[in-house]
Amino acid sequence: MKVCIVTWLGTGNFGTSLQSYALHMKLREMGYDVSILHCFTPDDFTFRRRIYKWLMLGRTLLSQMLKGEYFSKKQKKIRKFNKQNYCHQIIKTNGQYKCLLQETQIFITGSDQIWNCYNGFAPFYFLDFAGDVKRIAYASSMGTSDIPPAYKSVVKELLTKFSHIGVREKTAVPIISELLERTDIVQVSDPTFLLSSTQWLDFAMTADIEIEIPSRFILCYLVGNNPSYQQQVEDIKQHLGIEKVILIPSLENKYMQLPYAQIYKAAGPKEFVRLLSCASFICTDSFHAIALSINLQKDFIALKRFQDTDEKSQNSRIYDVLEHYGLDHHIYENKDLKLYQPISYELINLKVIHDREECIDYLRNAIEE
Known part of the structure; x- marks a missing residue:
């Protein structure tokens, strides 16, 4: 057919x-x-x-x-x-x-x-x-x-x-x-x-990454150009005690700068998944980076790209996927300490497989x- x-x-x-x-x-x-x-x-x-x-x-x-x-x-x-x-x-x-x-x-x-x-x-x-x-x-x-x-x-x-x-x-x-x-x-x-996490990991194995991947690092992928992102990532960095940060510029925000980050501009789709899979922690406002983080069972924090009052806000798609997997508290505006705790993926992964x-x-x- x-x-x-x-x-x-x-x-x-x-x-x-x-x-x-x-x-x-x-x-x-x-x-x-x-x-x-x-x-x-x-x-x-x-x-x-x-x-x-x-x-x-x-x-x-x-x-x-x-x-x-x-x-x-x-x-x-x-x-x-x-x-x-x-x-x-x-x-x-x-x-x-x-x-x-x-x-x-x-x-x-x-x-x-x-x-x-x-x-x-x-x-x-x-x-x-x-x-x-x-x-x-x-x-x-x-x-x-x-x-x-x-x-x-x-x-x-x-x-x-x-x-x-x-x-x-x-x-x-x-x-x-x-x-x-x-x-x-x-x-x-x-x-x-x-696709399963195993399929995504196999997909990423042929990635051509030109930089050295640190043993511990925060990966940032930010689609929006929110002025508060720099302070938010710095706050997350201090809470986690992770010094290394890698930033992959997005198509929509290709000139994004974080003063303490290594900027990796040469990522293609495979390199993107490979760095997601290797990261110790992920900071992102991207729906798909969040979806892949859940599928790959990674720790992450979702940053808010839009104000909820904006009629063109796309936050609902992120709220939906987080609520579906019981991860509502992983949005940055929630200052609860659970925001920084490792995610227990045992039950979440069963739900992902069932879905x-x-x-x-x-x-x-x-x-x-």
């Missing part, structure tokens, strides 16, 4: 890369013929649109080259990762589009915030192009606590065509259930949880029904 994944393909955000990799890998393990579909619209098939896309691509590449980013070790690793780990499907003509619909049995929208309409409404990620082909959502994320009123009607029209909808955040279940007047909307785990089995059953049932 041919299954086509629709999600973001990582170009610098490690969470995006790892969630798409995990779903692609798990579906292949389950025996399906899997590809990842690059974003397109039927308008792309016109000559004028093709010229426009080539110009925009050239502009992006030129910008990266002028900034020295295109030839950086990080970008080389990401391009190599994307080339080696996916079966790519790129639609350039109307004929290819027709073949796509004829040859594909299932379209699956993957994870990440592909349904976050506050970041801009993208019909492609709601499978507007899918014709009569079966549609499934696996861990699709709104990222926020509601759908902007301007998009509710079109989102409802598109989601009504899905046979199965599994969302990543618990908060999204009642929102979409009410919107569609359906009772079968379920919460499923982020795709990174579909993984349920999510694989969801995928199999949704595809095979």
